[in-house]
Structure formats: structure tokens, C-alpha cells
Amino acid sequence: xxxxxxxxxxxxxxxxxxxxxxxxxxxxxxxxxxxxxxxxxxxxxxxxxxxxxxxxxxxxxxxxxxxxxxxxxxxxxxxxxxxxxxxxxxxxxxx
Amino acid sequence: xxxxxxxxxxxxxxxxxxxxxxxxxxxxxxxxxxxxxxxxxxxxxxxxxxxxxxxxxxxxxxxxxxxxxxxxxxxxxxxxxxxxxxxxxxxxxxxxxxxxxxxxxxxxxxxxxxxxxxxxxxxxxxxxxxxxxxxxxxxxxxxxxxxxxxxxxxxxxxxxxxxxxxxxxxxxxxxxxxxxxx
Numbered sequence: 001x002x003x004x005x006x007x008x009x010x011x012x013x014x015x016x017x018x019x020x021x022x023x024x025x026x027x028x029x030x031x032x033x034x035x036x037x038x039x040x041x042x043x044x045x046x047x048x049x050x051x052x053x054x055x056x057x058x059x060x061x062x063x064x065x066x067x068x069x070x071x072x073x074x075x076x077x078x079x080x081x082x083x084x085x086x087x088x089x090x091x092x093x094x095x
Numbered sequence: 096x097x098x099x100x101x102x103x104x105x106x107x108x109x110x111x112x113x114x115x116x117x118x119x120x121x122x123x124x125x126x127x128x129x130x131x132x133x134x135x136x137x138x139x140x141x142x143x144x145x146x147x148x149x150x151x152x153x154x155x156x157x158x159x160x161x162x163x164x165x166x167x168x169x170x171x172x173x174x175x176x177x178x179x180x181x182x183x184x185x186x187x188x189x190x191x192x193x194x195x196x197x198x199x200x201x202x203x204x205x206x207x208x209x210x211x212x213x214x215x216x217x218x219x220x221x222x223x224x225x226x227x228x229x230x231x232x233x234x235x236x237x238x239x240x241x242x243x244x245x246x247x248x249x250x251x252x253x254x255x256x257x258x259x260x261x262x263x264x265x266x267x268x269x270x271x272x273x274x275x276x277x
Contacts, residue, residue, distance in 0.1 A: 001268045008206065009271075010236040013217045016210035018136035020129070023145045027128055028121045031150050035117070038154060 105169040109160060124153055127173055134177045137233045138185060140218070152180045171247075178234070178248040185226035220270045228263035235260050 103111075103122070111119035131152055132145065139145040156176045163172055208216075217237075221229050234240045234248065235256075242260075246253045 001271045006264060006268055009208065009213050009217060012208045012210050012213035014237060014239070016214045017133070020132035020136050020145065023142045023149070024128055024132055027146070027149065028124050030146070031124060031153055032117055032121055034150055035154060035157060
């Protein structure tokens, strides 16, 4: 196929523009309905912070409860009771 | 678009739309939908696909309406949104390239080809081009836009548009020749 033939093909195709009449009918109504649906689906970020507030509150309460009820480590208590100097003397003297 | 006496201008309708008036936006759509449909129809294969793509274009325009500065007519700005949305649509539907079939009837001579048949043949061949090539050749040859207009619509340089148009023509010739030989 040469350029001339291609140009003739384009010229002929231009004479038959697509018929958009059917798709245009009632388009505004369908578009506004979709637009409303899109707007309802899109929530601003600050709405999400409010929606997530109960989750954050639950996490804070759970951490608080765990802090008071979690079993303490006995070894950690001994270490905290003994001063560094006493520990050093005990190690050097073998007591 | 200049509004006849007593009719609100596009700028006025845009202001009302931005203030939350949906009816004003509906009027804008009513005024410009034919132009948008004419652009989008060259890149779709069914009424449903055309409807969907046109809705996407107007929703994008609605979201970007605050960016419209009024430096160019609204229809030019809208055409730019339409062309870029069509380009995105072509890129997303690349895998559908081979879905367009042309029956095995031999291609008629281009001297006296019927307009509808010419469109079918071109739809088949255009579907096999890359999205860039298809967009450029459609705007240039089927919508008879100038290289400068296409550059403004797509955001590509004029040199780029010319190169892509040249490549698109070469590819089209090759595709149609191959089909003709079968």
C-alpha cells in the first residue's frame, strides 16, 4: 500500500464519522448519578481520623492494662536493687 | 463558547459549578458533550465503552475545574482533558489490540471504497498501533487537526508529533499490506 492509497482510505473514513447520538442520549443524567456516587465514595482524610479514633483509644487502653498486669521479671528486680559498685565488689571478692 | 443572549457564559457556569451547583455542570456538559463524544468515539468500539470513556473525561474535568484559568476557551481546555484521557484509555486497553477482527473479505480497492468499510478497515489497523501512534494518526488524519494543535492537546513537541505520525503511517501501510496479502 502506498501513501496515495492510505490517504484515500482516510478520506473515505472521514466521510463516515461515528454516530454518537445513541450514547449522547440522557448522558447528563447518567453522568451526574455517577458523579454523586464518586463523591459519596470519596471521604476526606480528616473523616478517616475520626473513624479510626475508637481503634486508637482501644490500643491505648490495651497498652495501659498490659502495663499494670504483665508479670514482672524477678532477675530484673535483683539487678535494679543492687548498685553497680556492690555488684563489682561481689564479683571481685567472689562473694 | 460564546453564549447567546440570556444564556449564561461558560465562565459563569464554571463558577456556579465550583460553588456546588450540579445543574450548572449539567448545562456545561450539555453544551460540550458532542465535541467530547466526537473525540472519544474514535478510540472506542461500542456505545457502552464510549459512554464510559466520556463519563471519565467529564469527571476528570469536574475534578480539575478549579485549575481552569480562563486563558483559553473552555472547549479547548476540555478537548485537552479529553485527548489525555483517551490516551490513558488506549494505554490501559493495549491488551485488547488483537480483539478487533476484520472478516476475511479481501480489501476492496481504495479508489471506490465505501466510507463505512474504510472505517472498519482503519479501525482494524489502528487497533494494532501503539497508543502514541494511534492517538497521533487519529487526530491528524481522521479529525484533521494540525500538528500544532496536536502538540497543544497532547503536551508533546511538534517534532515528536511529526515523528510519531510518520511512524504510524509506515506501520499502517505494513499492517494493511500484510492483511491484503493473506
